[in-house]
Amino acid sequence: MNRFSYTRASEVPQAIDQHCANRAAAFIAGGTNLVDLWRENVAHPQLVIDINRLPLRQIEPTAAGGLKIGALVTNSAAAYDATISARYPLLSKAILAGASPQIRNVASVGGNLLQRTRCLYFYDAGTRCNKREPGTGCPAMEGVNRMHAILGASEHCIAVHPSDMCVALAALDATVHLSGPDGSRVLPFADFHRLPGDTPHIDTNMRDDELITAVELPKQGFAEHHAYVKVRDRASYAFALVSVALGLELAGDIIVNAHCALGGVAHKPWRNTDAEASLRGKPLNADTVRNFATDMLRDARGRRGNAFKIELTARAIERAFAMAAQRSLEEHAR
Structure with missing residues (x-):
């Protein structure tokens, strides 16, 4: 792991300002993926911004009849929330199918969306990987690819997204709330993640200076079927x-x-x-x-x-x- 500085933010604008001041910064909440990437020499943050004090832990109804889940709500809290379990059981079941209870207890909703692939070549800093180092190649094409993509892949990358939660959020037509130095915006979940194309190192359509603040579910939760x-x-x-x-x-x-x-x-x-x-x-x-x-x-x-x-x-x-x-x-x- 590289040497780094650490700071905390207590408000969303403060966290964004701190990140903008150092583009080699990384936000950390539960850290269940970032620490893995860091330990394996895939991520190299120079500044770690702890966002756990941000006021993003609410689960609250929306005016349109849906539900808004703050980005710092833990996976366990979301899965066991009474409203989510009753109105959006698909999401609850998907979350509980992922990881372990210990990880779900600290992993955040926002962090879940930003998980990076578990491709073995991506995690091995001693191998080539277009996602980790664009232009170096994709050994998974002819190598160990049992876990890899059968849809939407490109000649540059056949890695898959690892999240269970995100599959349910895609089916539910969720939206993602983002905040950045230019204000806030909302992305349909279908537009949040990207296919690899020619830029497999870019996982999402978030800008580098943005922070996920919430995920919003529509009124229809398919609770019956x-x-x-x-x-x-x-x-x-x-x-x-x-x-x-x-x-x-x-x-x-x-x-x-x-x-x-x-x-x-x-x-x-x-x-x-x-x-x-x-x-x-x-x-x-x-x-x-x-x-x-x-x-x-x-x-x-x-x-x-x-x-x-x-x-x-x-x-x-x-x-x-x-x-x-x-x-x-x-x-x-x-």
Whole structure:
């Protein structure tokens, strides 16, 4: 780890000013990802700005009927919050599928959005990596790529985004509140993370001088018909090979609306809104779901180590619809 300076901020403008004064600065809340990156010689902050005193721990209703979650709310606090559990159970279940209780107790909502990939080559400072050092190459292309992307990748990077929470937030159509020296703005969650393209080292559309202050959920939480499916190598503390966050609105067995996001398969949580739109008015049956999975995976490309993910993702999508449909049957039986 490099030598560094440390300071604390008690207000959002103060934190932003401190960061603007030193562009090699890094904000720290729970530090569950930053410290890993730092220890592995991937991150090299010269100034660490502790933001834990910022007033960003509220979970409160919005005027539009949704919910606003402060960036410093811990993952555990969000998962077990009574309103989130009741109105947005998809988010609660996704959070609880990630990491360990100890990590969830300190990891922040804002920090979760900014997690960097767990690609082995990215974490190994002794190897080439376009995400860590642009232009050096991507050894994962022909190397160890079992965990890597089958959708949205580029010739420069096939890493995947590691978050469970973010998959649910993508399916829920969340928005991200940002503050910077020029004021505040709101980004749709779909526009927050980036695909690798020619700039795999740039993970998000945040500006370098901005700070996440909150995540906002819309009124629709898919509380009645939803599922979060995570396929992983072991049942505890493992990143997803594939995950599916699904929210459905149903009228009997007819699909009125569907939101489906995939994790573990791309550089960002993956949605296909055209495929989702094709479900509207269709019966919830095996043929409909199979055709939807085909649409979601039409552009998928597997490599030597991860081609199995294509079929695995299709099966996970089918399982998610079956789970949501079972909840529908249970609701009708009550």
